[in-house]
Amino acid sequence: MKTFFLLLLAGAALAGCGGNDSGAKTANSTDTAAGKSGDSSKTTTPAAGGAPNTAVTDRAPDPASVIMARKEVPVLCYHHIYDIPKATREYDVTVSEFKKQLKMLHDSGYHSVLPDQLYNYLAFGTPLPEKPFMLTYDDTDVEQFTVAKPEMDKYGFKGVYFIMTISIGRPRYMSKEQIRQLADEGHAIESHTWRHDRVDKYLTTPHIDKGTGKMVDNDWDLQLGTQRKRLEDISGKPIHYFAYPFGIWSKAGIPELKKRDIRMAFQLSTKRDPEEPLHTVRRIIVPPTWSAEGLLRVMRSAFRNADVPKAASAAVADTAAKRS
Numbered sequence: 001m002k003t004f005f006l007l008l009l010a011g012a013a014l015a016g017c018g019g020n021d022s023g024a025k026t027a028n029s030t031d032t033a034a035g036k037s038g039d040s041s042k043t044t045t046p047a048a049g050g051a052p053n054t055a056v057t058d059r060a061p062d063p064a065s066v067i068m069a070r071k072e073v074p075v076l077c078y079h080h081i082y083d084i085p086k087a088t089r090e091y092d093v094t095v096s097e098f099k100k101q102l103k104m105l106h107d108s109g110y111h112s113v114l115p116d117q118l119y120n121y122l123a124f125g126t127p128l129p130e131k132p133f134m135l136t137y138d139d140t141d142v143e144q145f146t147v148a149k150p151e152m153d154k155y156g157f158k159g160v161y162f163i164m165t166i167s168i169g170r171p172r173y174m175s176k177e178q179i180r181q182l183a184d185e186g187h188a189i190e191s192h193t194w195r196h197d198r199v200d201k202y203l204t205t206p207h208i209d210k211g212t213g214k215m216v217d218n219d220w221d222l223q224l225g226t227q228r229k230r231l232e233d234i235s236g237k238p239i240h241y242f243a244y245p246f247g248i249w250s251k252a253g254i255p256e257l258k259k260r261d262i263r264m265a266f267q268l269s270t271k272r273d274p275e276e277p278l279h280t281v282r283r284i285i286v287p288p289t290w291s292a293e294g295l296l297r298v299m300r301s302a303f304r305n306a307d308v309p310k311a312a313s314a315a316v317a318d319t320a321a322k323r324s
Contacts, residue, residue: 056116056240056263061123067277070125072303073118075134075266075283076295081143087288094288095147104292105133106155114158114188115241119264122278133299135159136266136283138192138243140167145178149187162192162243162266165227168234176234183235190241191262194227200250220256228260242266247283254279269302 061067078098079091087094093101111129113121118134120126135152137144140163152159161182167173183189193199195211202219209216216222224242232239240263247268254276257265265279272280284302286295 056120057124057126059124061278062125064275064277066125067122068272068274070122072282073113073121073128073132073134074299074303075118075136075281076299077136077138077268077283077285078144078148079138079285080141081147083147090287091285092288093286097288097290097292098147099151100292101286101290101295102151102155102157104296106157108296112152112157112159114186115160115190115264116188118281119241119278122264122281136162136243138162139164139196140173140179140192142172142174142178145174145182149182149185152187158187160188160190160241162190163231164192164196164245165194165231166196179231179234180236183237188241189231189235189237189239190243191224191228191231191239192243193223193245195223196245197223198246198248199223199244199253200248202250202253202256204256218256220253220260224257224260224262240264243283244268249273249280251276 078093080087080089080093081095081098082092083095085094087097108131110131110133113128113132113134115134117126117128117132121128121132135148135157137148137159140161144159144161148159151157159182161179163174163179168179169175179189197219202223203216204218204220206215206217208214209219209222228239240261242257242262242265244265244267247270249265249267249270251273254265254273257279263278264281266281266283269282269284272282282303284298290298
């Protein structure tokens with residue numbers, strides 16, 4: 001299934017990453033009329049001290065049509081980051097390329113944002129830093145701590161870690177202590193379910209779970225109930241954001257997420273649902289074939305009206321096109 005989605009992504013890189021996109025006017029946080037058409041999507045840098053205001057507003061989000069009209073923010077998705085000469089598997093990147101990509105983003109003036117910031121922007125039009133983007137990591141792989149965190153630290157970037165709780169503490173995966181350290185240092189720890197089962201297969205009536213042999217009332221409780229509480233206990237922070245396993249989302253599943261106070265959910269590169277844009281936020285998987293310059297090019301083409309500058313020169317752009 002992951003192979004299918006990378007193929008989908010490859011096509012999307014040339015045609016806007018295939019999202020249910022509609023991109024981009026923002027209503028400023030001072031706008032009071034729902035659906036106000038004035039473009040106030042200008043971004044602002046954080047206040048002195050660099051700490052963004054991430055308090056989430058209690059009021060209901062703006063209408064879906066207003067959210068869909070706002071500029072998309074590029075969201076990158078990483079899995080394995082390996083110290084090998086060349087990555088060949090579709091979900092791998094080399095340490096060398098990862099370092100080049102983060103340096104390119106920093107040198108190009110990008111600022112990482114966290115889920116509360118993105119939610120406030122999409123739901124209410126709250127301004128973001130200039131050139132915002134989001135770094136996300138799926139599946140709890142240990143190199144996301146040992147490799148990705150030090151590189152982010154160099155540039156002041158913060159990441160979003162979507163944790164598959166069944167893997168915590170196992171060989172090649174992060175420990176509870178590492179997850180807690182990430183949370184304490186300002187990274188976001190969010191849910192990627194317990195067992196990485198596809199949500200479009202979840203049952204909401206009593207049944208015997210094939211994996212455990214136990215009676216389950218609702219698969220959402222199994223995947224996002226006690227396991228979510230366990231992860232909150234580890235991180236010391238509440239969880240309000242979710243990444244769909246395999247990027248596959250289900251319209252029927254969105255009410256289940258809302259019942260559990262999941263404010264925003266992330267898929268991969270398929271179309272956003274125009275009625276549920278907060279629960280079908282798009283991401284792109286970074287594959288092994290993209291150079292740093294190629295990554296910027298794909299970010300520009302894949303997210304509608306995103307604030308991504310063109311490559312520095314025609315030569316750089318041509319190299320990026322060939323490599324990605």
